[in-house]
Amino acid sequence: MTESQLRSVLPRTSPRWYTRRTQWRQLGLRDADLDKPKIAVVNSSSKLSPCFSHLDDIADRAVASITAAGGVGFEIRTVAPTDFIMSAGREGGFVLGSRDLIAHDIEAVVDGALLDGMVCLASCDKTTPGQLMAAARTDVPTLIVSCGFQSCGVMPDGAAVDIEEVFLRAGHLARGRISADELCAMSDRAITGPGVCTGMGTANTMHLAAEALGMTVPGHAPVAAGSASMHAAVERSGAVILDAVAQGRTPRRVMTPAAFRNAVRAVQAVSGSINAVKHLDAVARECGADVDVVEEFRRSADIVRPLTAVRPNGPSSIEDFVAAGGTLAVLAALEDLLDRDAPLVVGGTWRDVLPGREPDPGGAIGSRDRPRGTRATIRLLRGSLAPGHAIVKLSVTEDRPLTFRGPAQVFTSAPEALEAIAAGGVEAGSVLVLRGYGPVGTPGMGMASNVAFALDGAGLAGRVALVTDGQFSGLVNTGIVVGEVTPEGVGTAPLALVTDGDEIAVDVEAGTVDLLVPQAELAARAAAVVPPDDGGTGRGWLATFAAGYQRRYGTPTVDGSRVAP
Structure with missing residues (x-):
């Protein structure tokens, strides 16, 4: 795509060009910048929860990456929904409702400003599906960047503890099966750094699903917040999104029916969150994709067995899962069940990426002939x-x-x-x-x-x-x-x-x-x-x-x- 084909480049005879120029010059842009691809860095930063508290620095790095690659990055903000905080009011209705609000937020800015692409900083549960819904709706080239899972602690007896364990054990309080002091001791140790919930909950499941859809840098998710791997993906984001804009790799070209089938099978293989069903269905509807996501989950239960047992599904940690190869290792183990010709936002297909990525025997990820469970979950x-x-x-x-x-x-x-x-x-x-x-x-x-x-x-x-x-x-x-x-x-x-x-x-x-x-x-x-x-x-x-x-x-x-x- 040439500069003259960019939808953000308005005719210099247009009053809007001059008014945009006036506002953007105050932000430090020059006339030459107005002819460059303009990329939204979608940030759901918030100090209400550790899920989002680290995103501002990541947004700055993403903007810098876009600048270095020859584009112009604009940070934009959305609502930042988190189950554990926002479920307190209105019976938790704002939790799912905020997913759609994210999509509306993004659509209003990206289409209203005629921006050329998006780098979306994915964090807590509803941000990833909301961003993918907006990507499908606007159909501008989009890259999803997982911003990582939080670090968790251990109890004095050496037992691992995280927020999900606190949530589960809190249900025992009323019957005296745990004391308030014991719960507070768990709470004190459950989160030791920013990022989304550890384990294979909705956040990490949707980060994995975004990769299986072809919407991330392959090999990126899940990832520890603040890790070298996370920062490497952010630093690469500018070059990836500008190439996607130049080549016209839009979400509807990447998120094909085959891509959704791949994502469903990956979610089943990791015993992922049930929330992935409604989220992937919503994204597919925004894409207009000819695929019945609910039926694909039903069918996949007959052919896919759990390849891993990450907390809270089993004894493995999310760190164990990442060390065993993460999403790419799962996809490689499922290779004969996937459509390997599904396209990727980075270019190419899974045929170019999966060879040699099979999980090592004995790690946290099994194989189809050595699954971790006997039935789909x-x-x-x-x-x-x-x-x-x-x-x-x-x-x-x-x-x-x-x-x-x-x-x-x-x-x-x-x-x-x-x-x-x-x-x-x-x-x-x-x-x-x-x-x-x-x-x-x-x-x-x-x-x-x-x-x-x-x-x-x-x-x-x-x-x-x-x-x-x-x-x-x-x-x-x-x-x-x-x-x-x-x-x-x-x-x-x-x-x-x-x-x-x-x-x-x-x-x-x-x-x-x-x-x-x-x-x-x-x-x-x-x-x-x-x-x-x-x-x-x-x-x-x-x-x-x-x-x-x-x-x-x-x-x-x-x-x-x-x-x-």
Whole structure:
């Protein structure tokens, strides 16, 4: 692409050229700079969480790299969502809603200013998918740069501890299985440096997925925050993005249906976060890619086995995973299951990169003939309770029963469910149904992890099943935990019609979750539903998010179909 073809280079007869020149000269740019590629460095810096606290220095380095490569870098900012902080308000609805807000933030600036490309600094859970959604939407050449995972500590007895362990053990507090002092001692040691959560949670899963999609420098993710490897990728970013601009390697050319299938198989192979399902689906929809991500996860469960067992899925650390070769080693181990002709933002295809990257025997990454587990850990269910789909996350070394049947105990708020668990009001053998936590019901999709951990803390994991339309943090759940039921429990969707005592059956191996109530009875309940009337008083971002979701997907009905708005 020549300078005259850059969309950011406006005609010098245009008033906008002169007004841009006026503003940019005050920033130190000269006339020659106005003819160069202009690249957004997308930064979600925030001092609210260690996930983002180190990004300003990285942004400066990325801008310098772009300058050195012959372009002009402009740092732009977005919202910085983090589950552990932002899930405190509105039932956690802002967590997923902020993913879409990131995409809107980026679109407004990059398209509004007619910038030529983006270097996106990926950090906590929602930044990577939000950045990828914006990349697909704007379709300007984009490079994702993983900004690394945090360092964690050890307890006096030598046991490793991280924030996810603190989160899990906090569910034991109410039953006296751990003391507040013990929890604080863990908390004091759980994070020892900036970056995203360690382990194979959502952040590291999405960094890996971005690489498998071909949107990063290969061999880059996951990476330790502040490491030489992280800084090397940042320093290379300017040359990579300017070459992508020159060659027209746009996101929709890189993120093909084959790329999404590759990413799904990589996520399954590392026993990644279940949140990758909805995130990759959202990115694929923005791409207009002819691929059903949910169905790809279902199919991949038949052919991909876990190749690694990184905390919280098993005993390996994320550092062990990186030392064994990281994402590239996983992709090389899966090579015969991948489309090796999928293009990369750096140029070429996986055929150029994967040879010689196979994991070493005995490391944290196995091979297809030496997997770490016997069954896929991300399982997609369907049935009369979830005509769309629902998700179950298993651990790598799964030994719990994979079937459950019992009467429903229905709750419409997490605090109500937590109170009942603490008071002994949730009975062993029952199915705890938590609804109203989907994208419309919360709105924004609420967090249900605390209910799952409270069941574990009460000794009810495996003795009580949990079924919800809410989302989880990406951690391994104990017992039978079914999340993100679609259609969600609003209107006349099946989940909305469940009443106390209804029999629910879950069979993870068969991939089913069913409401054992006659269809005629459900139809009668649906006929009695009175549609809610908020009088159009919804305000704020979450109301906008929910309205947009309904416009896109319609209103669910008792048989799982949707009525167009």
